[in-house]
Amino acid sequence: MASSVYSVSQINKYIKNMFLSDYLLSNLQVKGEISNLKYHSSGHIYFTLKDEKGAIKCVMFSSYRQGLKFVLKEGMQVTVTGSVEVYERDGTYQIYVKAVKEEGLGDLFERFEKLKEKLMEAGMFDASYKRPIPKFVKRLGVITAPTGAAVRDIIDVSKRRNPGIEIILFPAIVQGDDAPASIAAGLEALPQYGVDVIICGRGGGSMEDLWGFNDESVAEAIFNCPVPVISAVGHETDFTIADFVSDLRAPTPSAAAELAVCDVNALLSELRNKKEILNRDIKHKLNNLRQTSAHMSELLLKLSPAARLKQRKDTLLLLKERLNRSMDTKLTRYRHRMELVAERMHGLSPLLKLSGGYAYVAGPSGKAVKSVDDVSLKDTLKINVTDGIITAEVTDMEHSGE
DSSP: OOOOOOOOOHHHHHHHHHHOOOOOHHHHEEEEEEEEEEETSSSSSEEEEOSSSSSEEEEEEEHHTTTTOOEEEEEEEEEEEEEEETTTTTTTTEEEEEEEEEEEEOOOHHHHHHHHHHHHTTTTTTTTOOOOOOOOOOOEEHHHHHHSSSHHHHHHHHHOTTTTOOEEEOOOSSSSSSHHHHHHHHHHHHHTTOSSSEEEEEEEOOOOTTTTGGGGHHHHHHHHSSSEEEEEETTTTTTOOHHHSSSOOOOHHHHHHHHHSHHHHHHHHHHHHHHHHHHHHHHHHHHHHHEEEHHHHHHHHHHHHHHHHHHHHHHHHHHHHHHHHHHHHHHHHHHHHHHHHHHHHHHHHHHHHTTTTOOEEOOOOSSSOOOOGGGGTOOOEEEEETEEEEEOOOOOOOOOOO
């Protein structure tokens, strides 16, 4: 007789019903350490509960999360209350948690806190030891697994920001017992290749997955590294000892590349903008200087000895012209007055009268004879006529009234 053939969904449903019918699995309490914790955007909480020999997945739906009085953390020891059921679609079983009771810190978390406190007291987290990240990195060192999302993200982001960047990858073991020695070896090796900065990290994971970056030897290697180190371990909410020792922490490997590599296009755009501003400022400054120079040249011409001499010369020429005009005016006026006087004197001139038939008679003393009484008999007289002098002797005198 042939055996029956069942579908996958039938088997999963059958197993689910088996779990539901088991009284022990429907309401139980399980104690363990939280790992792979994830607060989902939907409000649900996903995590793994583990002990030294095993692990089981857990989910706490948002409706039960409201009764949670504290925040779950990686490494926390808790006791959960709930039921073990099968997720029929995937054929997996997990604890559907209804309540969580805090029991204390897990072993890994205790070790993490102790090492953190030790290194802090040693001063390895002190800000005074943090070195600045070079602004223009030419050669980038990367310590991570040679495959996976982390190395691809770092390379893609770095090349996008600066196509000319040189990347030297140290293919490290980033998980497991061999991880600390491999990471420390990379931190010792890469500076010998002349890298400007080192990105040390990996993708996200549980506390166990990231434990290689919580090792004291890795912390010492980062602290003693001669070039700046950027840690990029896990996701934004993950913290490791490497994050505290490093010169800079990046929330993700992609963010580490953003922090380490200068964006050439943004830099060129900024340079173009600054060039335009500089050219505009230079033109404005030159125009101001030209105007100032022209003004100073005009002022210098006005105040220079040659300009002042020219001004004085022009003034002298103007005064000379005024003086000449004044002299000409006065000469014209005096000439006119002289002509009037000359005309008047001409009318009174003895010569003019002599030419009219009159004569000028001078006595022996040379004085004009105006009266009969001015001469005596036998006196010699000089009679001036138009064309000469006549000498005469007085022989007789007669008054006009006699």
